[in-house]
Amino acid sequence: MIPEDSHLKERARKAAKIIAKPADFKVCEGCDSIVAARVATCPNCHGYRFDEKPASVVEQARLLASRAQTSVIADDLF
Ligand SMILES: [Zn+2]
Numbered sequence: 001m002i003p004e005d006s007h008l009k010e011r012a013r014k015a016a017k018i019i020a021k022p023a024d025f026k027v028c029e030g031c032d033s034i035v036a037a038r039v040a041t042c043p044n045c046h047g048y049r050f051d052e053k054p055a056s057v058v059e060q061a062r063l064l065a066s067r068a069q070t071s072v073i074a075d076d077l078f
Pocket of ligand 1: 028029030031032033042043044045046047
């Protein structure tokens with residue numbers, strides 16, 4: 001069983017990775033997930049519209065790290 005605390009730390013760790021290299025990621029406009037820049041469609045909602053601005057990626061990563069929500073940081077892809 002994973003305690004909620006380490007779950008949040010894991011999210012924060014992923015977010016830090018994304019914030020360090022925002023050009024490698026983009027934000028899905030359909031579900032606000034952060035996905036790898038090379039994917040053509042969102043693995044979460046199958047959307048194909050993305051916000052690729054590094055500033056948007058960083059902002060979204062901070063948001064995802066700070067609260068639990070249904071959007072995913074999709075790194076099953078790495
Ligand atoms: Zn999506």
